[in-house]
Amino acid sequence: MTQKKKVVVVGGGFAGMHAAKQLGKSRDCDVIIIDRRNHHLFQPLLYQVAMAGLDPSDIASPIRSMLNRYSNISTLLGEVTRIDTDKQIVHSDVGELPYDYLVVACGAMHHYFGHDEWEAFAPGLKNIPQATEIRRRVLMAFESAERTNDKRQQDCWLTFVLVGGGPTGVELAGAIAEMAKNTLKRDFKTIDASLARVIVVQSGDRILNQFPEPLSEYAKGALESLGVEVRLGDRVTHVDAQGVWLGDERIEAYTVIWAAGVKANPIGKTLGTETDRAGRVVVESDLSIPGHPEVFVIGDLAAAKDSQGNPLPGLAPVAMQEGSYVGKLIRQKASGDSSHTQKPFEYRDKGQMATIGRRRAVLQSGGMTMKGTLAWLGWLFVHIVYLNGFRNRMFVFFSWAWSYVTFARGARLIVPKTWQITGEESQVHPDAPLPVAAGGASSEGREPSAS
């Protein structure tokens, strides 16, 4: 009996999970999937968590549970620090993981165009802590406006700037405007929440610029009908705690959300191979990296191309298809079956969609475009279908039905970041590195300090 092949998958997003699920069917591989979070996240609905419509756990499932049916897959909670492709070792805070095949799928993060200090003022939306932070800021803005009598302060609190006119910026803008108009209006007595000013700043000449132009037009009109200001051809040149500058123009706003550029996870650079301007790893037609047919890069971290040589967008369907392709390819390689040569990866375009608000969405698939109520129903349907797990589907479906009928939002919680009553957040956490060294624990220093 031959030795099983060791496969390491870095990242439990769409790409990594789809690769793992294919590898789970292999009899020739032992698989480790490592992620710094314990959960897989359904990114396309993350903005609804930020907008108090859904709970974090509605769109997240433990990676461990999702893969527990595959006896050859181990899940590890840990952070990868670098990858040594020569020695075939993944370095992480849980130790060294040697591999025969490697799948790198650790995604992208927000890019502040060289101004990382802006992040404090303008959080992005890539993970759950960021989503709940945005939720907290948006809800707190209305509360703070209610708490002051100063008109100018109220205006600053009730102004919301979205940097970026892609799907995330558009979805957030629509949701804030609808929340102010419908949900919050009846709850505040001093301020008129419906007067909230929501501004989308897009540097290009249209929003949703990866969609056909008529859909961009429709989306702009739909946002404007909700009272959102769409600023085209403007670029944010500075962000601080009180607002943004667009060149010479100042917009005072206490809530700014970043939905603009992304850059690849810096882990990609440690592969020692070519990366593009956004830090994405340039890959071969089988998604391996040049000179290392055993190392594959997929998802938002990869600069993959379609058969015409056009770069593939950072969309969930791309990541899923890449994951499945690579998982199958490794399975085949590990089995020693070289009877047929593997075809290059080819993306089957499923189209794309974005939602603006109630009964307002755009959808494009191949040559077909759709907008309005039908596109919105399509959006709802596709997102429910692709969501992981029956429980999550059911809960999201009920949440949406409930919100649609009542205009309420079920998750309007402002939760502070500290949990201790006695004030300052402690530096001591049991999962911080412990004073007791693993493997050589002594009882020294563990006596009661007062006895």
Next chain:
Amino acid sequence: MTQKKKVVVVGGGFAGMHAAKQLGKSRDCDVIIIDRRNHHLFQPLLYQVAMAGLDPSDIASPIRSMLNRYSNISTLLGEVTRIDTDKQIVHSDVGELPYDYLVVACGAMHHYFGHDEWEAFAPGLKNIPQATEIRRRVLMAFESAERTNDKRQQDCWLTFVLVGGGPTGVELAGAIAEMAKNTLKRDFKTIDASLARVIVVQSGDRILNQFPEPLSEYAKGALESLGVEVRLGDRVTHVDAQGVWLGDERIEAYTVIWAAGVKANPIGKTLGTETDRAGRVVVESDLSIPGHPEVFVIGDLAAAKDSQGNPLPGLAPVAMQEGSYVGKLIRQKASGDSSHTQKPFEYRDKGQMATIGRRRAVLQSGGMTMKGTLAWLGWLFVHIVYLNGFRNRMFVFFSWAWSYVTFARGARLIVPKTWQITGEESQVHPDAPLPVAAGGASSEGREPSAS
């Protein structure tokens, strides 16, 4: 037309909300309810949030929304700092609130018997950040055990100490044991999660000591059948990051949860009237404080007595009944109707219940006691019925049904406390005090630092 009376309600828990709902029916009062959180919390189910069974928003609703039907009630998010009963002013971080009638219902917090430094190692369970912190610690403990190969470290990670054998300690212990045995066992490959050691430390001679003795016995047996160790007559003398001391005995455990003493909110002391040993305010038979018939203290902050002179327990039904009583009393006083004298407050004992796990609970009402499956069904029913809002009821019901059938827990998320990608948690938050003074804002210092 006479001037309307100003009523301030401090605290949006069971007591404060029940008072507010009565006051909302008055035509003679303008009411302000102030709380430092934006949500009312259904405390009895908080342990289920800590145990990953429910989401925070399932058991919390915005105070603002719950009261938005009453046009005479304003909701304020703010923290009360002290109360001046002579000048009839509530001081808060949102300014001074003068009152004609005052309802103080700001509850209790955990008490570490003079060792506040233990809180960092042993969080209590009174609010949502604490519940999610406990959830994070418990789930991380299993992950950390899986990450190490050191047997002793694994044992420390898989040992859980609950300090206190009241309902919270019992509910948490049962839930951790069930989660380890049922939910997590199949998800971990290296460790055997079902070997987790759960220890309840109770200084008295029985757990659930406010229940009749046979029910305590039953609860102890039920916990033990789940593998929980119940330590009676033992007192925790020291807590640190690696475990607890019970006198001379050391228990190494990386997860310790505090479910022992409570003390009243220190706001009670600023009333300048008598408090008991736990800091609770001694009240008259109409729940007002001596010498101030316009100031009422209710809920966990009050040391109220029943008609036989026995102290009333810190239970939700007590708080609710006190709230309704005081709300009606103030309504009557404000209307100028002195035609009939108000009866003293009298608690109608509805009984009490606690749950240990699946089909294991205890229930006592008057002379009637119940245990096992029937008590458990009773517990489920009562908690669903009292939960606020149809949406929450429906979601909790479905969560429970789902967990019961599948043994899964829907909210197994480990969410870090920082939201910024770039590492350190920022000191800059838009809701922190702003450099711009309210009312006298200047544009100074708001120019772009780089232009």
